Amino acid sequence: MRPLDATELLDVWEQGLNQPPLQRALMLVAAASPELDADAVAKLSIGTRDARLLQLREWMFGSRLLNMAQCxxxxxxxxxxxxxTDLRIQTIDDNRLAEALNLEVDGYQLHFRLPDSGDIAALMALPQNGGSVSPMALIKRCVISANRQGKTCDLAALPQPVLDALSQRIEQLDPLAEIATELTCPECSHQWDVLFDISTFLWVEINSWAERTLRSIHRLAGAYGWTETEILNLSPVRRQLYLGMVSR
Ligand SMILES: [Zn+2]
Known part of the structure; x- marks a missing residue:
């Protein structure tokens, strides 16, 4: 994985403008992960994908996150x-993960994988889901095989407690798939968990960055006659200093 320069980021932003949020997340990770092809990016577990988005966010805009929630x-x-840096907690490494994808519960032996962006896209595309994904449907998709007393089980008929146990196990193995922060309301002292979605958060930031950047290019090109590429190749510090001189 590597950071994106201003030109690359602007390209991803432009291509992502008319894309759904899931696709934008994948485009960002793919652009910053030349070692992975598009298929491998879609097969990253949700937590691994989001860890990459957090890393990218850190490189682009720093580690401090400011967010709003409503009580x-x-x-x-x-x-x-x-x-x-607090959110990018240690996840299990790939070698140990392969062994960890087995679970024995209530006499059932399950072999499973972690949910990925491909699962989410597939579930969102089903007409009966209306563009949303239920956590349980996601869990069910991830069961590769189930056996009980040496016999193969019907995956569609696994009991709910077995699926619940699997859901907990997947959460442990891929903790970044759902980032929650506990908040206390300063008005009424109510405490609740707020979910943090890095892909939406980061896209909003990239969008305002892109608009700011295009405005800077417009002003500097007008003042100095430089091309878009020349302006984007300036370091952010130099660009800012020239902008200061133009506005004087
Ligand atoms: Zn409140």
Whole structure:
């Protein structure tokens, strides 16, 4: 994985403008991960994909996250802060993961894999789902095989407690797939968990960065006659200094 320069980021932003959020996340990770082809990127577990997005965010805009949430009790808007470095907690390494993808529960032996972006895309595309994905449907897709007392089980008929246990196991193995932060409302002291979605958050930031950057290019090109490429090749510091001189 490597950082994206301003030209590359602007290209991804432009290509992603008319894409759904899932596709934007994959395009960003693919652009920053030349070692992976598109198929491998779609097969990264959700947590691994999001760890890459957090890393990219850190390279582009730093590690400090400022976010807003709304108190579910009194509707107060609550600002919260975090660090990407706190979120990118250690996940299991690939060698140990292969062994970990087996679970024995209530006499059932399950072999499974971790949910990935391909699963989400496939579930979202089903007309009956109307573009949303239920966590349980995602878990069911990830069971590769199930045996009980030496016999193969019907995957569609696994009991709910078995699926619940599997869901917990997947959560342990891929903790970044769902990032939650506990917040306390300063108005009413209500405590709740707010979910943090790095792909949506990062895209909003990239969008405002791209708009700022295009405005800078417009002003500098007008003032100095430089091309877009020349302006993008300036370091952010130099670009900012020239912009300061133009506005004087
Ligand atoms: Zn409140």
């Amino acid at each position: 579910p009790q009194c509707a107060e808007r609550v600002e919260w802060e975090g660090e990407t």
